[in-house]
Amino acid sequence: MLEICALASGSNGNCYYIGNEHEAILVDAGISAKQILQRLYSRQLDYRKIRGVFITHEHSDHIRGVRVLTKKLGISAFFTEKTYTASWQRDQPNAFSLFTPGVSFSFKSFTIHPFLKNHDAIEPCSFRIEHAGLSVGVFTDIGVPDENVISNLKKCHAVFLETNYDDEMLWKGSYPYYLKRRIASDVGHLSNKQAFELLHEHADQGLSAVFLSHLSAENNKPEIAFNEFEQLKTRFAIYLTSREEAGIVARINKQ
Ligand SMILES: [Zn+2]
Numbered sequence: 001m002l003e004i005c006a007l008a009s010g011s012n013g014n015c016y017y018i019g020n021e022h023e024a025i026l027v028d029a030g031i032s033a034k035q036i037l038q039r040l041y042s043r044q045l046d047y048r049k050i051r052g053v054f055i056t057h058e059h060s061d062h063i064r065g066v067r068v069l070t071k072k073l074g075i076s077a078f079f080t081e082k083t084y085t086a087s088w089q090r091d092q093p094n095a096f097s098l099f100t101p102g103v104s105f106s107f108k109s110f111t112i113h114p115f116l117k118n119h120d121a122i123e124p125c126s127f128r129i130e131h132a133g134l135s136v137g138v139f140t141d142i143g144v145p146d147e148n149v150i151s152n153l154k155k156c157h158a159v160f161l162e163t164n165y166d167d168e169m170l171w172k173g174s175y176p177y178y179l180k181r182r183i184a185s186d187v188g189h190l191s192n193k194q195a196f197e198l199l200h201e202h203a204d205q206g207l208s209a210v211f212l213s214h215l216s217a218e219n220n221k222p223e224i225a226f227n228e229f230e231q232l233k234t235r236f237a238i239y240l241t242s243r244e245e246a247g248i249v250a251r252i253n254k255q
């Protein structure tokens with residue numbers, strides 16, 4: 001059994017909880033440590049189960065709270081060497097460990113599968129977290145899905161998948177042109193449509209739950225993203241995540 005929850009998801013802050021009966025990990029800590037602890041408490045998730053934080057890349061919406069959180073909980077954060085070096089000094093925790101993209105490793109009762117993805121950071125990674133034959137993916141900040149994303153998605157039973165923007169809202173919106181181009185580029189973010197196509201073409205039978213993640217406040221709306229997936233709702237449960245509060249705690253079991 002795995003319990004999963006998006007404690008925060010959006011272009012202003014990301015933090016995802018993945019735990020079993022005894023232990024848990026976080027992917028990213030892009031809101032304050034105080035907020036992370038409050039949101040865990042609000043969903044009856046026990047912070048004492050958290051054993052480590054796995055960092056995807058150095059953008060502040062993914063690492064803002066990591067330094068204080070690791071200190072408070074007495075745990076380590078995991079970075080690639082380049083990501084650690086590229087992070088602001090104020091965000092660098094004292095307790096950290098390094099991992100190599102593409103090299104899976106065991107951590108407590110989990111197997112961590114980190115892989116490179118297309119995004120405008122120094123060495124951006126996504127994670128598939130495995131425990132007892134179940135896999136959960138955290139796939140956000142992806143300009144365009146590549147073979148790494150596709151092959152890991154196929155193994156997932158649940159996935160936090162980026163639906164950053166609606167094409168029409170982005171291009172008609174108020175962002176400056178260079179920023180619109182950056183977001184829509186191959187090293188920017190996944191649109192609702194790109195995420196839909198990825199799932200439509202590549203999701204495997206084992207996938208039972210999809211959490212629409214990392215929505216932009218300016219260029220997307222939860223209901224627009226949710227409606228984009230209408231066609232797929234017979235294949236798996238679709239959930240929204242929130243920037244304001246922790247989302248639902250879902251239990252993932254082997255079918
Ligand atoms: Zn981000």
Ligand SMILES: [Zn+2]
Nearest residue numbers: 057059119141
């Ligand atoms: Zn990013």
